[in-house]
Amino acid sequence: MGSPRFWSWAALVAGLLYFFLPLVGMFEFSLRARRGEYSFQAYTNVLSDPQFRETFMYSVVVALFTIVLGVLIVAPTAFWVRLKLPKLRPVIEFITLLPLVIPPIVIVFGYIRLYNTSSWLPLTGTAMGTNILLTFGYSVLALPYMYRAVDTGLRTIDVATLTEAAQSMGASWFTIITKLILPNILSAILSGAFLTFAIVIGEYVFAALLNRPGFGPYMVWMGGNKAYEPAALAVIAFGITWACMGVIQLATRLSKHNRVQR
Amino acid sequence: MAFLKIEHLEKSFGSTRVVKDFDLEIQKGEFISLLGPSGCGKTTVLRMVAGFETPSSGAIVIDDKDVVALRPNQRNIGMVFQAYALFPNLTVGENVAFGLKIKGVGKDEREARVKEMLTMIGLPDLGNRYPFQLSGGQQQRVALARALAIQPHVLLLDEPLSALDAKIRVSLRTQIREIQRELQITTIFVTHDQEEALSISDRIVVMNGGVAEQVGAPFEIYNRPATRFVAQFVGTLNLIEADVIAPESGTVRIGTTEISLGRPLKPGRVTLACRPEAVSLGLAEGRPLVLHAEIGEVHFLGAVIRVQARAGRTQLSLDTFNRPDTPPPAAGDKVQVSISPADLLVLEA
């Protein structure tokens, strides 16, 4: 009757319902674009909209650049802090948390003030300049996630000893970072990259205020102007997210050396 | 001409001097152990030779070149760590090839050398495994092969056996010594295990509090310890208090027995020391110092029997060989033990 086993199952089922029911509801709603029957009409509408493709591709490209930039900034920094400046770790951690505390709108207005057309570095003067600014902004937004992911990855290996072993064999810093550190924290970097991707794809404030054709503003515009398509869009977005997660799982599974007992 | 020379080496962390005026000359192909208790600065000395720590002052000369200003990756030194430190993302073969690749050794030569190294450590078939698929002992052997593959000037090992279990520790230390002898590579081996140091070294440096207390061959360190610390740290020691009654002739009184040590002593009380194997059960020719003792614990170790005995206030440990026709003494037996004055060390305070 009131066995603990029963209640744990009940809790699990309640949790799953809480999570999945809205999704099911949204999915069901997205299928009702045609009166009186279920169809994928809303999906066809979304996918055939050239705006969808343009904004989505734009955001994907920006996301990829953001990931590369983020890894280039975070991985060497986290490595160096772990190796040489362990006392600075709390400080660095605090700095990486700032983007969670400072609202994006403040950051973006700061950017616009600093880099407007009459400033010392008029990035917002050209489309390319603004794209670069947007990428920089996104790597700041993603910093808390990227840093934590990479730092967790570094914790699983003995950074100091591995570095010294490599140095004694003549390795330079560049070799150490590219041949040893990065490959060993690859799955951590992937999960950081995935989080970055998810943030950039849906981001609204930066893209809207810098007036770039991102996927976020498109979704908002869609939500304000259509009925069934936003639901279809949301389902698609979920699909992409889950596909990313699957890929990460797969990558972790496939890298052979990662089955080290920790 | 020494191959590796360490002169007046000093290291301070903040205001603590961790290594003090450390001098050492090592001949080419010599196997040197740094032996000492935890925190005495062994690792720090080794890391300064490797280039991972910068000396506060002093010189380190390898093959006539002062290397203090060189970075670790310019010193051509092989290093083996307690924690193995194999690269987890590379196979065993790739680990061994790592340093060769950096040196720009061609593919064919590299493969040949990896094969040769893996054969040398007795793991010729494990080249394609990943480190996590090996036992601790195997990993440490691969680490040794990896360090030696680049044909370093000097091989440094920091407690390479501490993480392994007792049996493998003994067999691996023998193997390390054999390989070292075969390659004639100048080696510094750090350990806090005196048996390890005694069994495989050409010479031992006994360290205490950042200072080299004595440098010498194992036989010398064990039988003629230069300081009280060395005497007590290396091997087991019986301490016997004595009164000096004739300083010039070195005559002392122990309990009721008076014997001459044949060397001048300072007047007053003196602490004498002797090894367990220098104390015999029963009387014997040439062993005039006789003590009446009562047997305590008896540890039968196989070939050797270690007996604890008490003579007055003096606690004695003595070793006798097992003889099938003579059963060992039992606890509570009253016995006489005898010692030769030649085996007594005088410990300065």
Ligand SMILES: Nc1ncnc2c1ncn2[C@@H]1O[C@H](COP(=O)(O)OP(=O)(O)OP(=O)(O)O)[C@@H](O)[C@H]1O
């Ligand atoms: N980076 C450092 N900063 C401050 N103190 C240090 C540092 N490295 C070592 N020490 C100190 O220097 C002393 C010697 O350390 P070292 O590691 O050389 O000892 P050890 O003989 O190798 O000991 P063990 O047998 O425990 O490995 C210790 O008291 C240690 O606390």
Ligand SMILES: [Mg+2]
């Ligand atoms: Mg040490």
